[in-house]
Amino acid sequence: MHLYSIFLKYPLICTDSRNCPAGSIFFALKGDNFNANAFALSALKKGCAYAVVDEAEYAIDNRFILVENVLKSLQQLATYHRKQLGTTIIGITGTNGKTTTKELIASVLSEKFNILFTQGNLNNHIGVPLTLLQLKPEHELAVIEMGANHPGDIKELAEIACPDFGIITNVGKAHLEGFGSFEGVMKTKAELYDYIYQFGENIFLNVGNTHLVEMARNSLIVEKMNPVKYALETHTESVLVEGKITDCSPFLEMECRTNTEKFGIKTQLIGSYNAENVLAAVTIGRFFGIAYQVIKSGLEKYTPNNNRSQLTITERNKLVVDAYNANPTSMRAAILNFAQMNVAAKTLILGDMLELGEYSDSEHQNVVDLLQQKGFSSVLLVGKDFLKTRNNYNCFKKVEDLVEWIDSHPIENQMVLIKGSRGIKLEKVLSKL
Numbered sequence: 001m002h003l004y005s006i007f008l009k010y011p012l013i014c015t016d017s018r019n020c021p022a023g024s025i026f027f028a029l030k031g032d033n034f035n036a037n038a039f040a041l042s043a044l045k046k047g048c049a050y051a052v053v054d055e056a057e058y059a060i061d062n063r064f065i066l067v068e069n070v071l072k073s074l075q076q077l078a079t080y081h082r083k084q085l086g087t088t089i090i091g092i093t094g095t096n097g098k099t100t101t102k103e104l105i106a107s108v109l110s111e112k113f114n115i116l117f118t119q120g121n122l123n124n125h126i127g128v129p130l131t132l133l134q135l136k137p138e139h140e141l142a143v144i145e146m147g148a149n150h151p152g153d154i155k156e157l158a159e160i161a162c163p164d165f166g167i168i169t170n171v172g173k174a175h176l177e178g179f180g181s182f183e184g185v186m187k188t189k190a191e192l193y194d195y196i197y198q199f200g201e202n203i204f205l206n207v208g209n210t211h212l213v214e215m216a217r218n219s220l221i222v223e224k225m226n227p228v229k230y231a232l233e234t235h236t237e238s239v240l241v242e243g244k245i246t247d248c249s250p251f252l253e254m255e256c257r258t259n260t261e262k263f264g265i266k267t268q269l270i271g272s273y274n275a276e277n278v279l280a281a282v283t284i285g286r287f288f289g290i291a292y293q294v295i296k297s298g299l300e301k302y303t304p305n306n307n308r309s310q311l312t313i314t315e316r317n318k319l320v321v322d323a324y325n326a327n328p329t330s331m332r333a334a335i336l337n338f339a340q341m342n343v344a345a346k347t348l349i350l351g352d353m354l355e356l357g358e359y360s361d362s363e364h365q366n367v368v369d370l371l372q373q374k375g376f377s378s379v380l381l382v383g384k385d386f387l388k389t390r391n392n393y394n395c396f397k398k399v400e401d402l403v404e405w406i407d408s409h410p411i412e413n414q415m416v417l418i419k420g421s422r423g424i425k426l427e428k429v430l431s432k433l
């Protein structure tokens with residue numbers, strides 16, 4: 001493959017003509033509102049060694065590599081590179097917690113192995129190949145995150161990454177506008193199981209989650225393989241790792257057990273909903289032969305970031321910041337966890353859950369009903385969807401309106417939960433708290 005031989009000489013990929021490292025290869029991707037073919041020459045002038053384009057008029061000399069489709073070429077190059085190296089790859093997807101779980105798994109595995117793992121949220125049809133193209137011969141394992149908004153997305157990403165092992169953290173109500181229904185979510189996430197059934201080695205299965213068990217059975221994977229199982233609390237099935245929550249005020253603490261060991265973990269994560277994510281990392285660590293003391297060390301040193309399950313202490317309040325994303329499943333889990341916290345003064349700042357389509361009105365009302373059921377009185381809601389709900393709380397159309405309100409109604413000496421979809425931009429309120 002001509003392109004691969006060039007990549008081996010110039011193994012740095014660039015997709016943004018504003019950032020062109022010397023000796024990189026520029027891939028002229030297209031989007032709904034841009035055509036990077038027009039910037040290929042500029043990328044070369046800024047330092048790129050080659051530019052991959054798919055419109056002949058831009059291929060003016062031998063520094064341009066003309067292909068039929070730039071995106072497909074990027075994906076095919078990544079798959080070819082992945083197969084050439086043969087690195088063991090763990091594919092991970094799920095509705096909630098996949099990024100946190102990926103980070104926890106990476107924190108555990110990196111205690112023993114040289115690993116590569118998805119950075120940030122590069123988990124789509126562009127991010128996955130870009131991650132794979134960072135693989136080097138010294139990498140022993142890779143953890144590749146796969147996100148989905150529509151049916152077929154996970155199938156496509158699995159065929160690009162070719163994972164040997166797979167794990168689905170959970171399934172919930174998210175991106176219903178794209179999936180059409182919760183059943184659509186389950187079917188799409190199960191595409192990872194389908195791929196592993198055909199081409200992979202095994203899956204890591206939370207047998208305490210009935211949806212995941214059903215999906216595994218439907219994929220016939222349990223008939224062909226003996227999944228590596230884990231679960232919270234005592235379970236009827238034989239599991240590699242079992243765990244229970246021992247404390248959550250506010251940081252999650254757990255006890256984990258195998259057939260021969262029992263050990264405690266004190267995490268820096270907020271929320272009982274992270275227990276299964278921690279347990280997944282313990283299970284994968286034990287499967288790959290890492291001693292429990294080392295697993296414990298890897299998990300306890302992990303610090304969440306990017307507004308995911310973070311505890312932030314300011315001069316005025318304590319903040320539980322989970323404003324990276326939100327859907328009905330994760331919102332419910334966050335509210336229930338917050339209700340269990342043993343603190344006197346609580347305030348909730350919640351933003352709209354986006355991309356729910358026809359389910360949006362009912363799901364936002366469900367959240368309000370849960371808040372009222374749990375007896376919360378200090379609640380601030382942000383977004384046009386929450387504005388439509390029946391409630392007695394303070395509602396704001398946009399976050400700027402809330403910021404202005406807080407200026408005249410200061411929030412002090414409170415434990416504050418901040419959760420909403422990224423598009424609501426609740427992080428703008430943090431400086432006021």
